[in-house]
Amino acid sequence: MSSNLSQQTTDEPAKETTVAVESLGKTYESDRRTVEALSDVNFTVDEGEFVCIVGPSGCGKTTLFRVIAGLEEATVGQVTLDGEPVTGPGTDRGMVFQEYGLFPWRTVAENVAFGLEEQGVDGPTRAARVDEMLRLVGLDGFTDAYPKELSGGMKQRVGIARALAVDPELLLMDEPFGAVDAQTRDMLHEELLDIWAETDKTVLFVTHDVEEAVTLADRVVVMAANPGRVREIVSVDIDRPRERTDPVFAEYVERIRGLIGE
Structure with missing residues (x-):
């Protein structure tokens, strides 16, 4: 494997940590058995990463996503967002x-306005924020359209605009x-990175x-199963935009697939 492939290092400048997943475990109990879904999961996500x-x-x-989102509680360990424990869903x-x-x-x-309404944002401020978000995702010409009139890719762009409208600290996807189809997915990758x-x-x-993952990420958290845990964290050191025909891109894909298959 090429030396271009790198993993988490400690010699980079320190950044503010937005998310910290600390010794996280999640167990489900039933009448017949106990299922350990997550065990001792640890990683951080830096601000803007x-x-x-x-x-x-x-x-x-x-x-793991649902625990970070506050939709489920961890059995052990915790998730913090900007240093505060996650105890439920929130507009952050x-x-x-x-x-x-x-x-x-x-x-x-x-x-797009739904979350702003729930926050009690006044009408003029809400309308301005909605207009800003629709311009951001390239849908400013579809203000009055209904979901049934949109393609799958356009619907997901509305979803992204709605999530961003409340100005969250963290975007969970x-x-x-x-x-969506492969062509639309490639387009959405470009648009998401621009956003x-x-x-x-x-x-x-x-x-x-x-x-x-290699197209989008600064770092890739590779998980293993039974129970779910972090196998390795791989930093993707390729300049953006990234081309799938780039041999180094292919090396990252091969490396991560190998980790998943171990």
């Missing part, structure tokens, strides 16, 4: 899922492009697609 989580089926990626985390989750009876603008660069958001992105 783009981190992807990959791993084999059953490694607990989505469970914007979430985007594979299922678009748009309200079919609301227009694009009304969907759980396989958000898994339901990330413009907003300086911290992004934690769960995917089963290793090439997607």
